[in-house]
Amino acid sequence: MNQRRKESLDELERRRHARIRRKKGREKKKKKRALYIGSAILFLTAVLAGVLWLMGLLFDRNYIYLKEIQMPEWIEEDFLQINPYSRPGAEMNKINEIVIHYVANPGTTAKQNMNYFNNLKDQTGIKKISASSHFIIGLEGEILQAIPVYEVAYSTSKEKNTNTVSIECCHPDETGKFNDETYDSLVKLTAWLCNNLGLTEKDVIRHYDATGKDCPRYFVSHEDEWKQFLKDVKTVRKQGD
Numbered sequence: 001m002n003q004r005r006k007e008s009l010d011e012l013e014r015r016r017h018a019r020i021r022r023k024k025g026r027e028k029k030k031k032k033r034a035l036y037i038g039s040a041i042l043f044l045t046a047v048l049a050g051v052l053w054l055m056g057l058l059f060d061r062n063y064i065y066l067k068e069i070q071m072p073e074w075i076e077e078d079f080l081q082i083n084p085y086s087r088p089g090a091e092m093n094k095i096n097e098i099v100i101h102y103v104a105n106p107g108t109t110a111k112q113n114m115n116y117f118n119n120l121k122d123q124t125g126i127k128k129i130s131a132s133s134h135f136i137i138g139l140e141g142e143i144l145q146a147i148p149v150y151e152v153a154y155s156t157s158k159e160k161n162t163n164t165v166s167i168e169c170c171h172p173d174e175t176g177k178f179n180d181e182t183y184d185s186l187v188k189l190t191a192w193l194c195n196n197l198g199l200t201e202k203d204v205i206r207h208y209d210a211t212g213k214d215c216p217r218y219f220v221s222h223e224d225e226w227k228q229f230l231k232d233v234k235t236v237r238k239q240g241d
C-alpha cells in the first residue's frame, strides 16, 4: 500500500469515527431533552393537581363536615353500643339522602325500639339480624338518636346505608299512620336535617323508594299524604333557613 492511499484510508476512518461521535452526541442530547420535558410535565401536573385540590377545599361550600354538626337539645342522645349487628361504627363522609321508615310494630315506644336495636348485639341464633336507625321518633313526639349522623346505620339497603341518614317512626296501629305528635316531630327533624346536611325535601325518600319495601306503610299506601309531608318539610325548612 502506498503512503498516499494509506493516508486517505486513515482520513476516511477518522471521518467515520467523527460521524459516529456526532450521532452519539445527538442521541444523548435527544435523551436529555426527553428527560427534561418528562420531568417538566410531571412537575406541572403535580402543581395543577395541588391547585385543584386547594380550590376544591376552598370553594366546595356544600361540603359538610359531619362530625362538626351540633345536634339540637330537642334530640335525646341515646347511642347504641358499637356492635356488628346495629352499630358497626363505620364512618360516612357524605349524606345524600334522608330515609323515612315506620317501625312496623304497632304501639311500641321509641325506647322499646331502641332497646331492640341495642339487644341485637347479644343475639345467639344461627341467622343473625342486622337492624338500626339513626333516629327513632316515639308516640309522644320524643326523638331519640341511636347513632351519630357520621356513622352507618343498618336500615335501608347495603348501598343506601353508606350515604343516607334514617328516621324510624312509631305508630299506634297496623295502618302505620303516625299520630300528630310523631308527625310533627318527623317534619321538624327532617327539616332540621335538610338544613344541616345541605339537603332539601327533594333528597327525602321513603324506604319504599329505595327497595320497594312496604315502609313507611301509610306513606306508601297514601301517596298524597307523602307529598303533603314533603311540602310540610319544605315549609319548616324555609323557616329555619
Ligand SMILES: [Zn+2]
Binding pocket: 100, 101, 102, 155, 207, 213, 215, 216
Ligand atoms: Zn324501613
